[in-house]
Amino acid sequence: MTDTVPDIREKALSEPSCVAEFRDVTKVYHMGTQEVSALAGVSIAFERGSFWAIMGPSGSGKSTMLNLLGCLDRPSSGHYILEGGDVGQLDDDQLSEFRLRHLGFIFQSFNLIPQLTVQENIELPLFYLGYDAGRSAALAAELAERVDLGARLQHKPSELSGGQQQRVAIARALANDPPILLADEPTGNLDSATGTQIMHLLTELNEQGKTIIMVTHENEIAAYAGRRLHMRDGRIERIEGGDGCAG
Amino acid sequence: MRRVRIIRNIGLGIKNLLLHKLRSFLTMLGVVFGVGSVVAMLAVGEGASAEALEQIRRLGSNNIIITTIRPVEEGVGASSPSFMSIYGLLYEDETRIRKSFSSVEHTVPVKLIRKESRLGDKRLELRVVGTVPDWFQLVRRPIVAGRVIREEDIEGRAGVVVLTEFGARRLLATEHTIGQLLRIGGEYFEVIGIVQSEEASAGGVQTPDEEVDAYAPLNVVRERFGDIYSRRTAGSRIRELVELHQLIVQVRSVEEVEAVAAGIDHMLERSRRRKDYQMSVPLALLRQAEATKRTFNIVLGSIAGISLLVGGIGIMNIMLASVTERTREIGIRRAIGAKRMQIVGQFLVETIVLSMIGGLIGVAVGILIPALITYFAGMHTIVSPQSIFLSVGISMAVGIVFGIYPAIRASNLDPIVALRHE
Ligand SMILES: Nc1ncnc2c1ncn2[C@@H]1O[C@H](COP(=O)(O)OP(=O)(O)O)[C@@H](O)[C@H]1O
Ligand SMILES: [Mg+2]
Numbered sequence: 211m212t213d214t215v216p217d218i219r220e221k222a223l224s225e226p227s228c229v230a231e232f233r234d235v236t237k238v239y240h241m242g243t244q245e246v247s248a249l250a251g252v253s254i255a256f257e258r259g260s261f262w263a264i265m266g267p268s269g270s271g272k273s274t275m276l277n278l279l280g281c282l283d284r285p286s287s288g289h290y291i292l293e294g295g296d297v298g299q300l301d302d303d304q305l306s307e308f309r310l311r312h313l314g315f316i317f318q319s320f321n322l323i324p325q326l327t328v329q330e331n332i333e334l335p336l337f338y339l340g341y342d343a344g345r346s347a348a349l350a351a352e353l354a355e356r357v358d359l360g361a362r363l364q365h366k367p368s369e370l371s372g373g374q375q376q377r378v379a380i381a382r383a384l385a386n387d388p389p390i391l392l393a394d395e396p397t398g399n400l401d402s403a404t405g406t407q408i409m410h411l412l413t414e415l416n417e418q419g420k421t422i423i424m425v426t427h428e429n430e431i432a433a434y435a436g437r438r439l440h441m442r443d444g445r446i447e448r449i450e451g452g453d454g455c456a457g
Numbered sequence: 458m459r460r461v462r463i464i465r466n467i468g469l470g471i472k473n474l475l476l477h478k479l480r481s482f483l484t485m486l487g488v489v490f491g492v493g494s495v496v497a498m499l500a501v502g503e504g505a506s507a508e509a510l511e512q513i514r515r516l517g518s519n520n521i522i523i524t525t526i527r528p529v530e531e532g533v534g535a536s537s538p539s540f541m542s543i544y545g546l547l548y549e550d551e552t553r554i555r556k557s558f559s560s561v562e563h564t565v566p567v568k569l570i571r572k573e574s575r576l577g578d579k580r581l582e583l584r585v586v587g588t589v590p591d592w593f594q595l596v597r598r599p600i601v602a603g604r605v606i607r608e609e610d611i612e613g614r615a616g617v618v619v620l621t622e623f624g625a626r627r628l629l630a631t632e633h634t635i636g637q638l639l640r641i642g643g644e645y646f647e648v649i650g651i652v653q654s655e656e657a658s659a660g661g662v663q664t665p666d667e668e669v670d671a672y673a674p675l676n677v678v679r680e681r682f683g684d685i686y687s688r689r690t691a692g693s694r695i696r697e698l699v700e701l702h703q704l705i706v707q708v709r710s711v712e713e714v715e716a717v718a719a720g721i722d723h724m725l726e727r728s729r730r731r732k733d734y735q736m737s738v739p740l741a742l743l744r745q746a747e748a749t750k751r752t753f754n755i756v757l758g759s760i761a762g763i764s765l766l767v768g769g770i771g772i773m774n775i776m777l778a779s780v781t782e783r784t785r786e787i788g789i790r791r792a793i794g795a796k797r798m799q800i801v802g803q804f805l806v807e808t809i810v811l812s813m814i815g816g817l818i819g820v821a822v823g824i825l826i827p828a829l830i831t832y833f834a835g836m837h838t839i840v841s842p843q844s845i846f847l848s849v850g851i852s853m854a855v856g857i858v859f860g861i862y863p864a865i866r867a868s869n870l871d872p873i874v875a876l877r878h879e
Contacts, residue, residue, distance in 0.1 A: 277873050280792070282791075282792060282872050282873050283873060302796075302797060303796045303797065303798075306791070306794050306795060306796045306797075307794065307796070309792065309793065309794040310793065310794025310795075311794070313794075315792050315793070317876070321785070321788075321789050321792075321876065322789075323786050323789060325473070325476050334789075334790065334793050335793050335794060337465065338790075338793065338794050338795050338796075338799065339794075343465070382793075386794070
């Protein structure tokens with residue numbers, strides 16, 4: 211985005227198959243005088259249209275990685291190139307703008323706003339994108355239809371089952387038509403049958419071209435992903451299934 | 458598109474407030490009562506002072522009114538039958554004032570005397586007001602029939618009298634009575650006109666106005682009735698010699714009024730042994746009334762300020778609680794892509810909507826209360842448009858001032874932390 215890292219920007223632009231890329235990313239948390247290295251130099255490229263599962267023991271840095279990927283935080287050092295821009299160089303507003311344009315979030319606990327209806331929850335990104343009410347409502351209806359909840363638009367989240375709520379969350383994550391979907395234990399709060407449904411939906415979205423990066427600790431769930439990234443102590447331990455795109 | 462978003466933000470704000478109707482309503486009450494009391498108090502204050510100022514203004518800001526007062530009894534001799542108490546303004550005082558002060562435009566002397574009158578078979582005790590034509594210039598009493606006293610009446614020592622409407626009614630005098638003779642205390646006066654009575658409550662005319670007043674040329678009244686009065690107190694008869702009961706001095710310009718008044722006071726004081734007159738300067742009264750009004754407004758402003766402060770703190774308190782309660786929602790919105798300013802906007806809109814609605818209800822309350830006061834207590838009240846704009850403006854300012862801190866706090870939440878919030 212700025213002149214300080216022209217080489218990286220050019221490189222990212224010259225490799226359109228790479229939608230997101232970490233280059234020696236570290237994340238250090240300061241706990242008083244103590245320094246906690248949550249990510250200790252991670253380099254990895256995510257190919258457009260790939261489906262990743264990030265695995266690893268608790269405290270290995272999975273959430274930290276997902277937060278960085280989701281532009282909710284900035285690396286302590288290294289570069290994170292998303293859609294050709296270096297996230298490390300962005301200010302808070304620009305990070306928001308990146309999240310709004312390029313990212314969709316799916317959470318373990320769904321994170322729907324309880325006071326809003328299904329339609330209004332799906333419309334949230336559209337509100338911040340400045341859609342007018344008519345276009346926004348039409349698109350929300352279309353998205354709800356896509357996750358089989360066309361009849362539930364006026365319901366409140368509390369009137370829906372867990373699986374239905376997660377589908378609303380997915381519809382909301384799709385509203386801004388992002389290239390990347392980030393999912394943090396998307397089936398963690400669901401029974402296995404419902405979890406399977408959600409995974410089928412994600413697989414379908416991946417087939418339609420979305421890059422999906424998902425944190426999970428369940429092997430059956432990770433099996434849906436084409437690539438599995440194993441983390442340990444803030445480093446990549448190993449990658450299963452392909453090598454990612456050239457980084 | 459920006460405007461659309463603002464409108465939708467307001468819609469969102471209203472919706473959020475409606476989710477907690479009771480809480481929003483209770484939060485609003487502080488502003489409702491704050492604004493309501495401001496508007497109501499201003500209306501009552503404005504009404505009262507407008508009435509006072511109007512009364513004073515009627516007295517004429519160019520005028521100085523000097524009234525004869527009975528001095529404190531001297532004890533010795535007061536009880537002796539031959540004693541005559543001599544006090545009050547003199548004919549000579551009028552001449553001296555007119556000659557000594559070049560900025561005096563008119564002097565209007567007034568002599569008062571109560572006399573039994575008779576018209577046909579109707580009787581009425583009149584208060585005869587002996588004065589000069591200028592009196593009618595100062596007081597501007599609308600003429601109902603006939604004419605008022607003229608210069609030639611004074612010059613010709615004409616025995617003429619002008620009745621008030623009220624007195625005329627009591628004497629069954631109509632416009633046909635004009636030209637007829639009215640018997641006042643054994644003397645005959647020709648009725649030349651009828652003027653409108655001043656309503657008692659409207660108050661404040663130079664001569665303490667009485668409904669049974671009848672106006673006659675000063676020199677004629679003096680000639681026919683003299684200057685000696687007798688009255689009875691506690692069985693004994695007291696004789697008094699009073700030349701003039703009142704002297705109205707009209708000064709050419711408002712700027713000179715107070716200096717002339719001081720000069721007259723000094724002059725009169727030096728020429729008598731005891732204080733037997735009282736000066737009243739409407740302009741000074743007006744100044745005083747305005748100063749009082751200013752003080753009143755400052756006190757009122759402080760009270761209003763405090764009540765609005767309390768209302769504002771109430772709003773801030775609730776909004777801070779609301780931010781904590783909705784931390785997760787803020788995290789979700791931020792994760793989705795809301796910018797900090799949009800979160801600020803969302804919460805600020807809520808407080809502004811809250812305080813504005815509170816302000817509008819407050820204005821309604823503030824209009825209703827003076828109306829009820831006027832209806833039940835008969836007090837004059839004025840709800841000025843300025844007070845309404847002022848209160849609505851203040852309530853909006855309260856919303857912004859007390860809403861900005863919770864809103865900024867909401868926007869500064871780290872989205873990662875906010876999303877983890879239970
Ligand atoms: N906000 C934070 N402040 C301090 N330390 C943190 C913070 N977030 C994570 N950590 C530390 O960073 C390391 C990685 O954490 P995390 O990314 O949450 O791991 P995982 O999600 O794989 O369990 C852990 O040691 C954790 O204690
Ligand atoms: Mg974690």
